Amino acid sequence: MTIRVNLAESSYDIQIENNAIDRCGNLFDKYNKVFIVTDSGVPKEYSERVAKSANGKAVVFVMKRGEENKNFVTLMNICNDMLTNGLTRKDCVCAVGGGVVGDITAFAASIYMRGIDFYNFPTTLLSMVDSSSGGKTGIDFGNVKNVIGTFYQPKKVIIDPSVLKTLSERQVRCGLAEALKMAATFDSKLFDFMSKGSFTDGEMQHIIERSVELKKSIVEKDVKEKSIRKSLNFGHTIGHGIEVAGKESRYHGECVAIGMVAMSSSDSSALFTR
Amino acid sequence: MTIRVNLAESSYDIQIENNAIDRCGNLFDKYNKVFIVTDSGVPKEYSERVAKSANGKAVVFVMKRGEENKNFVTLMNICNDMLTNGLTRKDCVCAVGGGVVGDITAFAASIYMRGIDFYNFPTTLLSMVDSSSGGKTGIDFGNVKNVIGTFYQPKKVIIDPSVLKTLSERQVRCGLAEALKMAATFDSKLFDFMSKGSFTDGEMQHIIERSVELKKSIVEKDVKEKSIRKSLNFGHTIGHGIEVAGKESRYHGECVAIGMVAMSSSDSSALFTR
Numbered sequence: 030m031t032i033r034v035n036l037a038e039s040s041y042d043i044q045i046e047n048n049a050i051d052r053c054g055n056l057f058d059k060y061n062k063v064f065i066v067t068d069s070g071v072p073k074e075y076s077e078r079v080a081k082s083a084n085g086k087a088v089v090f091v092m093k094r095g096e097e098n099k100n101f102v103t104l105m106n107i108c109n110d111m112l113t114n115g116l117t118r119k120d121c122v123c124a125v126g127g128g129v130v131g132d133i134t135a136f137a138a139s140i141y142m143r144g145i146d147f148y149n150f151p152t153t154l155l156s157m158v159d160s161s162s163g164g165k166t167g168i169d170f171g172n173v174k175n176v177i178g179t180f181y182q183p184k185k186v187i188i189d190p191s192v193l194k195t196l197s198e199r200q201v202r203c204g205l206a207e208a209l210k211m212a213a214t215f216d217s218k219l220f221d222f223m224s225k226g227s228f229t230d231g232e233m234q235h236i237i238e239r240s241v242e243l244k245k246s247i248v249e250k251d252v253k254e255k256s257i258r259k260s261l262n263f264g265h266t267i268g269h270g271i272e273v274a275g276k277e278s279r280y281h282g283e284c285v286a287i288g289m290v291a292m293s294s295s296d297s298s299a300l301f302t303r
Numbered sequence: 304m305t306i307r308v309n310l311a312e313s314s315y316d317i318q319i320e321n322n323a324i325d326r327c328g329n330l331f332d333k334y335n336k337v338f339i340v341t342d343s344g345v346p347k348e349y350s351e352r353v354a355k356s357a358n359g360k361a362v363v364f365v366m367k368r369g370e371e372n373k374n375f376v377t378l379m380n381i382c383n384d385m386l387t388n389g390l391t392r393k394d395c396v397c398a399v400g401g402g403v404v405g406d407i408t409a410f411a412a413s414i415y416m417r418g419i420d421f422y423n424f425p426t427t428l429l430s431m432v433d434s435s436s437g438g439k440t441g442i443d444f445g446n447v448k449n450v451i452g453t454f455y456q457p458k459k460v461i462i463d464p465s466v467l468k469t470l471s472e473r474q475v476r477c478g479l480a481e482a483l484k485m486a487a488t489f490d491s492k493l494f495d496f497m498s499k500g501s502f503t504d505g506e507m508q509h510i511i512e513r514s515v516e517l518k519k520s521i522v523e524k525d526v527k528e529k530s531i532r533k534s535l536n537f538g539h540t541i542g543h544g545i546e547v548a549g550k551e552s553r554y555h556g557e558c559v560a561i562g563m564v565a566m567s568s569s570d571s572s573a574l575f576t577r
Binding site for chain 2: 101105108109112113139140141142143144165166167170171173176177178179180253254
C-alpha cells in the first residue's frame with residue numbers, strides 16, 4: 030500500500046510493504062552517496078539490507094541508542110561524518126531505526142547545506158505509526174524534548190512491517206499507545222478495533238495503515254502545527270514531563286499512555302498520589 | 304522606501320529608512336518577549352535603541368564578534384539563553400548587527416521550537432545590501448563556511464542607513480564589494496553608477512535600495528538556490544577559500560572582491576603567484 034502525503038512541492042509517498050527495505054535500490058539511482066544513520070539498538074541487518082540496496086554507495090553511521098543521545102553532540106558528530114565523507118546536495122541521507130534515529134537524522138539532513146534529500150526507514154511500531162511521517166525533526170536540549178528542530182519533509186517513508194518481528198513486546202506496546210492516540214482523537218472505528226488488545230500480523234498492518242492515513246490527513250491540513258495538528262499531542266504534555274523526570278526508565282510510548290489516561294481521567298490527581 | 308519580497312506565505316517587507324530602528328515599536332506589540340542578539344563589535348546604542356522600541360519586553364544577548372564565533376558553541380549559547388528566558392512561539396527574535404549576527408540569529412530562530420518569528424536589523428553595509436534579505440541562515444563548521452543552516456525568511460528587515468556613520472571605511476568597502484557583485488551580475492547601470500568610487504549619503508542609499516531590489520528579484524525566482532540564485536555566489540567560491548585560509552585577517556567583502564577579480568581575469572593564476 031502506498032499513501033501519498035500532499036504538501037505541494039514537499040509531497041511524498043509513504044510505502045507500507047513487507048520486505049520493502051530490500052527493494053529500495055531504485056530510490057538511490059540518482060545519488061552519488063547514500064549516508065545511513067542507525068543506532069546501536071537497531072538490529073544491524075536492517076541498515077545492512079538498506080546499504081546493500083544502495084549498491085556500494087552507502088556509508089553507515091551508528092549512533093548510541095537512547096533518547097539521552099538525541100542531542101547537539103550527536104548532531105555535530107553526524108554532521109561531521111557527513112562532511113568528512115564529502116556529502117553534497119547531490120547525495121541523500123537515510124534513517125534506519127526508531128523515533129530517536131529518525132528525528133535527529135532528519136534534523137541533520139534539514140540543516141546540512143541547508144537541506145539535502147532525506148529518506149526514513151522506521152523500524153519500530155511507534156515510528157511507523159507516528160513520528161516517521163509529518164516532517165517534524167528535532168533534538169532535546171536543556172531538559173526539554175524536541176525543543177530544537179525543523180519542519181522538513183522526507184522524500185519518501187519506507188515502512189516494512191516484517192522488521193517488527195525483532196521488536197520487544199514492550200516496544201510493540203509503545204507503538205500501540207501512539208496508534209491508540211490517533212484512534213482516540215480521530216477514529217472511533219479504529220479505537221473499537223484496537224480494544225481487543227492483541228493482533229495478528231495482518232491486523233497489525235491494518236493498524237499501521239490506518240494510523241498513517243489519519244496522520245497524513247491531519248498533516249495535510251496543518252503541516253506547521255498551528256491548529257488541528259496539536260490534537261496529535263494528546264497525552265504528550267504530561268507524557269514528556271514524566272519522560273524527562275524518569276530519565277529513560279520509561280519509554281516514550283509508555284509515558285504518552287500514562288499522559289492520555291491522566292488527561293482523560295475526571296480525577297487525574299489520583300494518578301500521581303499513588 | 305519599502306520593498307516587498309513575494310514568497311507566498313513567507314512574504315515580507317524590507318524597509319529602508321533613516322532612523323527606522325527608533326520607530327519599530329509597533330512590530331513588537333503582538334509578542335510577549337523580544338529576544339535581541341547583537342555582537343561585541345556593534346555599537347551598543349543600536350541594540351539599546353531597538354530594545355527601547357520593545358518597551359520593556361526586550362532581552363539582549365551579546366555574542367563575541369567575528370566569523371570564528373559563528374559556530375555550534377555560540378548557537379547553543381543563544382538557544383540556551385532563549386530557553387532560560389522562557390521564549391515560546393508567541394515571542395520573537397531580532398538580530399542587530401552584521402552578517403555574522405544575522406546568519407546565526409536567523410538560524411537559531413529557525414530551529415528554536417521549529418521556528419519562531421525573526422526580524423533583521425542589519426547595521427553594516429554588507430548585510431544591508433546582501434545577507435539580511437533572502438532567508439539564508441547558517442553557521443560555519445569543520446572549516447566550511449555556512450555549511451550548516453536553513454532557508455528561513457524573516458518577518459521583516461529594517462534597514463536604517465543612518466547607522467552606517469559609525470562604520471569603518473574598510474567595512475564600507477566590504478559592503479560596496481557585495482553591491483558591486485550584484486551590479487556586475489545583474490545591473491550594468493548600477494555598475495556604471497558605482498564606478499565613480501566614492502558616494503554621498505544619498506548615493507549610498509540609492510546603492511542599498513538598488514541592491515536590495517536586485518536581490519529581491521533573484522530570491523523571488525529561486526528561493527532555494529537551485530538555479531539563477533547561484534549567480535549571487537560570484538566571487539564567493541574562491542573568496543570563501545581565501546577567507547578560511549586567512550583566518551580572519553581579511554574581511555568577507557575583501558575576499559569576495561579578490562574572488563571576483565580572480566574569476567574575471569583571463570589569467571587568474573597570476574593573482575596567486577605574487
